[in-house]
Amino acid sequence: MVVFGVPRLHDDDAERGVRCGLAMQEAMAELNRELETELEVRVGINSGEAVVRTGDDGQFIVGDVVNVAARLQQNAEAGEVIVGPLTEQLTRAAIEYQRRASILAKGKTAPLRAFRTVRTTTVVPRQFRGVPGLRAPLIGRDRELQLMINTFSRVVEDRQAYLFTLLGAAGIGKSRLIEEGLRRIATDFSPHVRQGRCLPYGKGITYWPFIEIVRGDAAISLEDDRETAIAKLHQRLASLPIPAEQVRAVERRLAVVLGVEAADAAIPEVPAARVSAELAWAIRRHVEALAADKPVLVVVDDLQWADPAILELIQHVTQRSTSVPVLWMCVARPEFLEMHPQWGAGRSNTSLTTLNPLNPAETSTLISRLLEVEDIPPALHQRLLERSEGNPLFCEEFLRMMIDEGQLLHVEERWQAETGAEEIRVPESIQALLAARLDSLPDAQKQTLKAASIIGERFTADQIAALGGDIDPTATLDDLLGTGLVLEDLAAANGGSFRFKHLLVRDMAYSALSKKDRGDLHERFARHLESVTGDRADEYAEIIAHHADRAYLLSREMRLPGEAVRPRAQMALKWNLFLAERARSRDDWSVATDRIASARATIADLSDDNLGADRLRLRLLEADQCSYLDNYDGAVAAATEVIEQAGGIERWDLAASAQLCIARMEQLREPTSARNAERIAEAARLFRLAGDPVGELETQWLTVLSHLGYGMVSKTLGVGESVAERAATLNDPARAASWYSLLALFAAKAGKPQNAHRYIGRATTLMKQAGVRSATSVVHAQATLEMLSDGLEPAARQFQEAVAVEEHEGFATIFLQRSLAECLTRAGRLVEADAVLEDALKRSEETGELWNRSELFAKRAVVAVRRGELEEAERYLSQSLGTAVPDDVSAVTESSWALAELRAAQGRDDEADAAYRRITAVSLDYFDVLQEVDLSFARFLIGRGRGAEARPVLNRIEDWLDAAGYTSGRIEVAELRRRI
Known part of the structure; x- marks a missing residue:
């Protein structure tokens, strides 16, 4: 005899028993083959309550459930596994049965119903969320279930990413539907399934669902230290079909997602504004790699609590994943759509469905199928229908309460309503019902649930024990499993994990705690997490900060004395400052703003403490x-x-960081300010004093950009190469590669193609060394070299492809579009050039970017002049002049060029002549721009019969082309000479 559920109860003990019986038959068949004999076994399985004793002197079990199991076994055929009706009811979702003849058993007045076990319907056991012992099949959800299955089938057939969102009120059956859908999809398609959830901790738990997904895929557990977690991530990614040149890039970005690396350390070459898009790319590549061998189903639960960054990331991934079968299934409460009414709107690969309450007929069916009893008093049955409002959780919990209170009895394998049950009061709401159930529990169970509610939806016995108290959580959790309020968390990587049956249970348990107890428990759990996470505390920072914040705020609400508030305030301040700084490094200002506000409020309670450094970090x-x-x-x-x-x-x-903050702002406002040069130098001195070579490098690069603002490209290249190479020697190849690729572009435009090719080679080598994924900056330089070598069509294609790649990844494209427009203008493709400039200006205005704004307006004015749209050109010129900074040589040059062409087209030759000559007097190393200006000036002079004045201009163009080795414009120079 084998007994399941002793000494520890599990919510799937019945299924475990049936699977064991089938395995015994399979093992017997194998043994017969090995021994070449014919031994046979009969198996009978029954479920129910029994009296059990275990100890050193053996085990003892007695009860009717044992007697019935023996009768089933005695009446089974050889090689057969038969079960009783309650076992069949508990396991019918996972086991296929056939009804067999009832059994006449000694001591029983009525025949015993029995079922023959045919096979399992799933390879591994599935966890179920319903009332233990009262599990009904899915009722009233056939349409939604079929929609889920059809959607996944479409994903598989079309090999496309798809976003499916399921909305429904708490307790309406979303999890039950998802569970059944996953079971059916797993049977039909055998996909990879990855699951994550958003936490109800307010703002700041940004990437948690993806942290769970990546951890689960890489088998990273809480017990792993930081090095082990990174090693597991590396090993998992190496096993996936990710292109070799991208593996390191994906790994570095996923390390940032997990929180084991800071963004500015893991991906220093990525500007803060691009970090979120880079992390989205890594998550997408990870999921796409999973989909290489079979389709992927990603479930993101409780989306109503998601930060905006999560929503943007999900939409980014589903829009940009192409030719991969991935279904993103998001689950949320109805208020999600109220907060985000445009979710998925206007996209062909998205759908949304709402799970409505069951109608009265479906609710009646649910009650009947839960109990397989039809004799609930009509008055009680009607009140239950009215109060439940079609909510399955309400029905299940109410029936469980009746069982607990002895109003529903299990008699002769059936549930029967006790006499007088029609007088039972039906609670007004599911909340009231759950509160009544919790209140009826023994004290130890109530205290355990309350402690668990602090931790969250999922928890372990060790975590509850860490919160203190005089209860044994292991024993009490075993008892709670029998109530159905707590379930084993079979999805957890390690055993010994539990979860609330429903978040409403957790909410009611939490609401039963006093403010004082909440504050104490939140503080204890925050300190427990700090202790057990060790060198991975940063990875759990958002959760620690949540508990620290709650402990602090509750102590403030209760007006506790300063000695009680201060340690909580210090812990909250510590983690809020850390998270604000981390969000800043990702340019995630929605999170940073909240954390800054929390830190600001906290620091007020610590005015007497020594907070000099923390106060300055906040400032x-x-x-x-x-x-x-x-x-x-x-x-x-x-x-x-x-x-x-x-x-x-x-x-x-x-x-030093404060000096750098001001210097960066000054750089955008006045890139050639002498005062800013002094500030940059002071920041560099302070970074040296602080022993921060990376910070010093950042100031030196700002100096490089200052030279660029003056138009001194040759000096930019000399200083820039030195700075980039220093970054490489400091073991920062990613940053060095980023800078070298920009230097290659500057060199190409300055007429130094040999330098440009050398920088491209160096950047490419460093990118491979660092695992840098994006090479569009290198493509930018290569396309510029092609354009200046008269390869206008190939160059335009390269620029267009680079812009498309950046757009696809959600990155800024303005600088690339500026170069693309220049290439199209040179090629005479003016309509296309104007469209590119219009889009770039729109993006510039939307983002507040000013670095390219004046030049973009100037280029659009030139295009408008050449299209004969002089009024439009005048408007663009005015905007270019209005946004140009006087010392910005590039902006002044291009706006003056636009002015010259427009005045020439208007017949205002003196003004045009003066504008042209103003440009030639400017010291500018961007020879590609000066070449275009000189060609325009030569056309102007020759068109007015001033060929003698045009000759030195043409000579200057040819000298530059000869020195650079470029061919762009030579044909037009020769044609203009013929016209003189």
């Missing part, structure tokens, strides 16, 4: 926040305060 964050919001005065004021006070506590790193 520096506020300075960067003002910079992000284009609040120049606010940024300067906050950063200046940091600069003035950081020296007093010898925090040179904070002073």
